[in-house]
Amino acid sequence: MVLFTLFTARRFSLTTSWLNLLRLLVFICIHIHNQPVASAQDTSSPDKASEPSRSIDILEAEARTARELSYAAAQLRKDLSTCQSRVQSVQKGFQNLYSTHLANVDGLRKCKEGILGAQEMEELEAKLAKLNDKVDPELMAEAQQTEDDNKRRLRYEEIASKHKELILSLENQVKQLRLREKAWERTISELVARRDLLERREGAWERTIGELMGEVEVRAKRESWWEGMKMEMEARIGALSKIGVLERFGPGPHQISVVVDLDDEQDTSSEPKHSEFILELAPVDVMPHSIHLFLSQIAEGYWSRGTPAIVINPGHVLQACPHPCLESASLGGKYSGDPYFEMKKAGIDAVSFQEYNPNYPHEKYTIGLAGRPHSGPEFYINLANNTLDHGPVEQRKKELGARFEDYVKEMFGEDSDDKVLEPDPCFGKVVKGFDVVDKIAERITWGSLPTKGEGGGRLYDHLLVRPVKIVSVSILDAKSSIVDKASNDEL
Numbered sequence: 001m002v003l004f005t006l007f008t009a010r011r012f013s014l015t016t017s018w019l020n021l022l023r024l025l026v027f028i029c030i031h032i033h034n035q036p037v038a039s040a041q042d043t044s045s046p047d048k049a050s051e052p053s054r055s056i057d058i059l060e061a062e063a064r065t066a067r068e069l070s071y072a073a074a075q076l077r078k079d080l081s082t083c084q085s086r087v088q089s090v091q092k093g094f095q096n097l098y099s100t101h102l103a104n105v106d107g108l109r110k111c112k113e114g115i116l117g118a119q120e121m122e123e124l125e126a127k128l129a130k131l132n133d134k135v136d137p138e139l140m141a142e143a144q145q146t147e148d149d150n151k152r153r154l155r156y157e158e159i160a161s162k163h164k165e166l167i168l169s170l171e172n173q174v175k176q177l178r179l180r181e182k183a184w185e186r187t188i189s190e191l192v193a194r195r196d197l198l199e200r201r202e203g204a205w206e207r208t209i210g211e212l213m214g215e216v217e218v219r220a221k222r223e224s225w226w227e228g229m230k231m232e233m234e235a236r237i238g239a240l241s242k243i244g245v246l247e248r249f250g251p252g253p254h255q256i257s258v259v260v261d262l263d264d265e266q267d268t269s270s271e272p273k274h275s276e277f278i279l280e281l282a283p284v285d286v287m288p289h290s291i292h293l294f295l296s297q298i299a300e301g302y303w304s305r306g307t308p309a310i311v312i313n314p315g316h317v318l319q320a321c322p323h324p325c326l327e328s329a330s331l332g333g334k335y336s337g338d339p340y341f342e343m344k345k346a347g348i349d350a351v352s353f354q355e356y357n358p359n360y361p362h363e364k365y366t367i368g369l370a371g372r373p374h375s376g377p378e379f380y381i382n383l384a385n386n387t388l389d390h391g392p393v394e395q396r397k398k399e400l401g402a403r404f405e406d407y408v409k410e411m412f413g414e415d416s417d418d419k420v421l422e423p424d425p426c427f428g429k430v431v432k433g434f435d436v437v438d439k440i441a442e443r444i445t446w447g448s449l450p451t452k453g454e455g456g457g458r459l460y461d462h463l464l465v466r467p468v469k470i471v472s473v474s475i476l477d478a479k480s481s482i483v484d485k486a487s488n489d490e491l
């Protein structure tokens with residue numbers, strides 16, 4: 001039995017130490033087997049019991065040893081068989097795993113080639129299930145455990161690296177936010193500085209506006225003061241003019257004789273043929289300043305020598321100039337020639353203000369001073385009712401209403417101001433010699449010729465082709481004219 005065990009054990013290639021142990025065991029077993037024969041012989045031969053105590057001790061000890069050895073041997077046998085079954089189990093386990101692997105490989109191949117039917121699949125699964133059953137569950141569990149551990153470790157590593165990434169990214173974000181915060185802080189401080197600047201500027205503006213408003217008030221006050229002053233001065237000039245007129249020229253009505261040379265081409269006589277028309281000035285209370293000015297000019301003889309002539313006819317007026325109008329500034333000339341400069345030097349060339357009286361409007365055949373502001377010394381005879389065009393702006397506004405703006409643009413151009421809207425003084429009227437005036441008014445202008453003027457502009461177009469020379473202008477004492485006088489003399 002022991003031998004059999006020994007051989008069986010040997011067949012399973014046990015280690016050399018195991019073999020030696022077994023050999024010792026066999027030897028002991030044989031020894032024990034022979035022992036009962038010897039002890040029987042001892043008991044049967046009492047002569048050998050001369051040394052019973054020693055031999056009994058030995059025998060007892062040997063027996064004890066043998067029992068222990070036997071026990072040890074039994075234990076070893078048990079261990080051996082356990083070991084053996086384990087080895088078998090391991091072997092089988094590996095065989096099962098291998099077959100499972102092969103079956104898997106086979107299944108995989110078939111699956112790849114697409115030749116695995118539903119039936120075969122089931123069979124394969126059954127086969128695998130069967131094989132798995134036969135693998136030692138402990139080993140399977142161990143393998144599973146190892147695999148789980150590996151997986152867990154990998155997972156932990158993955159999670160750890162992800163955490164690291166996350167932390168890095170968060171750190172970056174924090175850095176970015178800090179940078180942004182700094183930028184915002186800068187922006188905010190800039191804005192605060194700007195706000196302060198604007199507030200300071202606003203304060204400065206408020207101060208400036210306040211100052212300007214104060215200045216405007218002062219100016220408005222001054223303007224109204226000047227306005228009052230102007231009106232007072234106008235009234236005084238009027239009063240002084242009246243005194244002047246009364247002292248020098250009497251109370252009027254003042255009549256003026258205007259003698260002109262019509263230079264009639266029809267008249268073949270060598271004697272120049274003089275024609276006359278008579279003006280009567282407005283009552284001295286109505287237009288004192290203008291009357292004083294005109295009478296002074298006449299009294300000084302400015303209109304009775306040199307270059308005065310009736311030169312312009314734009315249709316609505318017939319204008320007389322103390323200078324050849326071709327040389328006037330508006331025609332590019334220099335206002336040269338007497339008596340214009342003499343008048344200017346004497347300071348009686350023009351009115352000091354635009355005197356006007358609504359009770360004496362610019363109706364047909366009345367006379368007015370030309371040029372606004374400071375009208376004079378040119379004067380004109382109205383050939384039509386020019387009350388609206390030559391009167392004060394208030395009257396025009398009242399009469400034209402909504403059409404006023406268009407009227408101003410049409411009459412005076414786009415950039416006209418209130419100056420040109422002031423009235424011309426109207427201070428007398430034709431009372432005799434209307435036919436002479438009408439004859440002069442019939443004379444043609446350069447603008448009416450087919451060739452027109454030579455590019456002299458609007459005023460040039462209104463120049464008479466044959467100007468009418470003013471021979472003399474004189475104040476009549478009696479209600480008679482020089483023409484009448486002349487004819488009387490002839491008589």
Ligand SMILES: *[C@@H]1O[C@H](CO)[C@@H](O)[C@H](O)[C@H]1NC(C)=O
Nearest residue numbers: 361362363385386387388399
């Ligand atoms: C002259 O014109 C004005 C203004 O248009 C007008 O009020 C006045 O009646 C006219 N005078 C005559 C005599 O037509």
